[in-house]
Amino acid sequence: MSVVVIVALVALGLVDAAFSGLRAGLGRTGLVDHRHEDRRGLRRGAMLGVIVSSPAVTAMAVDLTVGGQRVTAYRDAGAVFLTIVGPYALIVLAGLGVYGALRWEFKYLASAVILGPFTLLRPFVVLAATVVAVRHTPAPGVAITAILAAASVLLVEPVLNRRYR
Amino acid sequence: MPVMSAEAVSVLEMRGQHRAAKILRQVPTTGAELATDAVDELGLKVHRELSRLGEELQLGRRVASMVGALLQQLGLGTVTPVRLVDVGCGLGQVLRSIAASGELPPYLELVGVDMNPVLSAEAARLARVENLDVRFVTGNAFEPGLAIGDGPRTVVLSTGLLHHLAADQLVAFFQAQAELRVAAFAHWDIAPCVWSTLGAWVFHQARMRQPVSRHDGVLSARRAHSADVLVAAAEQGAPGYVVDVREGSRWHPRALDVLRPIVGVRG
Numbered sequence: 316m317s318v319v320v321i322v323a324l325v326a327l328g329l330v331d332a333a334f335s336g337l338r339a340g341l342g343r344t345g346l347v348d349h350r351h352e353d354r355r356g357l358r359r360g361a362m363l364g365v366i367v368s369s370p371a372v373t374a375m376a377v378d379l380t381v382g383g384q385r386v387t388a389y390r391d392a393g394a395v396f397l398t399i400v401g402p403y404a405l406i407v408l409a410g411l412g413v414y415g416a417l418r419w420e421f422k423y424l425a426s427a428v429i430l431g432p433f434t435l436l437r438p439f440v441v442l443a444a445t446v447v448a449v450r451h452t453p454a455p456g457v458a459i460t461a462i463l464a465a466a467s468v469l470l471v472e473p474v475l476n477r478r479y480r
Numbered sequence: 481m482p483v484m485s486a487e488a489v490s491v492l493e494m495r496g497q498h499r500a501a502k503i504l505r506q507v508p509t510t511g512a513e514l515a516t517d518a519v520d521e522l523g524l525k526v527h528r529e530l531s532r533l534g535e536e537l538q539l540g541r542r543v544a545s546m547v548g549a550l551l552q553q554l555g556l557g558t559v560t561p562v563r564l565v566d567v568g569c570g571l572g573q574v575l576r577s578i579a580a581s582g583e584l585p586p587y588l589e590l591v592g593v594d595m596n597p598v599l600s601a602e603a604a605r606l607a608r609v610e611n612l613d614v615r616f617v618t619g620n621a622f623e624p625g626l627a628i629g630d631g632p633r634t635v636v637l638s639t640g641l642l643h644h645l646a647a648d649q650l651v652a653f654f655q656a657q658a659e660l661r662v663a664a665f666a667h668w669d670i671a672p673c674v675w676s677t678l679g680a681w682v683f684h685q686a687r688m689r690q691p692v693s694r695h696d697g698v699l700s701a702r703r704a705h706s707a708d709v710l711v712a713a714a715e716q717g718a719p720g721y722v723v724d725v726r727e728g729s730r731w732h733p734r735a736l737d738v739l740r741p742i743v744g745v746r747g
């Protein structure tokens with residue numbers, strides 16, 4: 316159970332960071348064929364995601380070893396976080412599926428109805444999930460880790476945008 | 481043309497465009513003037529994001545499929561080249577993506593025109609980088625000989641241009657094309673309705689980074705001309721043409737058309 320929650324969180328975090336990198340790289344060159352830039356954006360996002368999440372990972376490691384915190388405390392908070400972020404992620408994935416399946420004339424509808432609005436909602440969903448997880452957990456170490464992790468998730472795109480400037 | 485920063489800001493404030501004024505205050509200045517390099521660089525950034533938006537809306541394919549049908553209807557033959565001219569082409573994404581996809585027949589020459597030399601030069605550079613057969617020129621598209629030489633063998637198009645013209649400039653816009661006796665024109669623009677305003681807001685907020693473009697996106701939808709206004713202007717300016725706006729019925733949201741074209745064919 317703990318493994319499932321942790322794997323789900325790490326996978327979601329990585330995918331989200333990669334997509335943040337993709338978004339940060341869109342519309343930077345004006346080229347018709349930008350597959351190269353897109354792949355680069357995905358890579359940079361994922362790499363930056365790993366880097367900026369190191370404070371959260373460190374905090375958790377310290378808490379679990381030196382602080383003697385139990386893994387179950389992290390699992391419980393993670394599960395609460397996932398109850399909010401999970402459905403969001405599923406809808407976005409479904410949106411991507413719809414985007415892929417639609418005829419070209421209608422593809423933009425998937426962006427207008429699902430992908431675009433959900434890009435706008437994203438920071439609020441992360442914030443809401445963090446607040447709920449923090450309020451839910453009795454352990455301060457878990458709360459700190461959750462806040463650091465949420466901050467790192469929200470940081471990837473603005474940091475990359477700044478570098479492009 | 482040097483623009484006095486403080487003056488421009490106060491004009492915007494006077495018009496009640498406080499958000500625009502705030503954005504303009506953040507553009508770097510050299511002394512009292514807006515720094516030309518900064519304005520050019522901002523223009524390029526905005527148009528790169530705009531190109532990307534056009535790509536998401538599949539503008540190139542929409543234009544290609546309509547122009548393909550027009551070419552058949554016009555029956556201009558395939559021996560002498562036919563020219564497709566994009567007026568106000570910006571970075572030329574529409575023509576460059578058509579050239580890259582090979583969706584239109586090779587006897588069609590692709591020519592993009594923009595008055596802004598920074599944009600047309602960048603469009604030409606991008607075409608060179610990707611080895612695409614599109615020509616870009618700078619100036620007023622309707623200056624005879626610049627982009628339109630043989631009117632009857634020319635199809636004129638634009639995307640996202642009409643809402644930059646005031647209602648009283650529309651007649652002259654269509655008249656210029658009629659005087660050059662172009663075979664047909666097709667101008668795509670956003671339809672003024674709740675759906676397109678909402679759609680423009682979502683797309684610009686979610687996909688554009690520059691505050692200017694986010695601000696302008698929704699204004700564009702508000703400035704857009706209704707089909708009736710466009711048809712009336714085209715019929716007055718280009719009386720020899722059969723004109724219609726290709727959009728859905730009132731019963732399905734106009735947003736389904738994204739940008740819809742006003743099409744005119746010389747009768």
Ligand SMILES: C[S@@+](CC[C@H](N)C(=O)[O-])C[C@H]1O[C@@H](n2cnc3c(N)ncnc32)[C@H](O)[C@@H]1O
Pocket residue numbers: 530531534567568569570571572593594595596599619620621622638639640641644
């Ligand atoms: C908002 S841009 C549209 C850019 C591009 N078509 C797109 O969809 O991304 C309008 C452009 O039209 C140009 N323009 C307007 N009237 C023109 C004319 N008569 N001849 C050439 N360019 C014109 C302006 O310089 C401006 O760059």
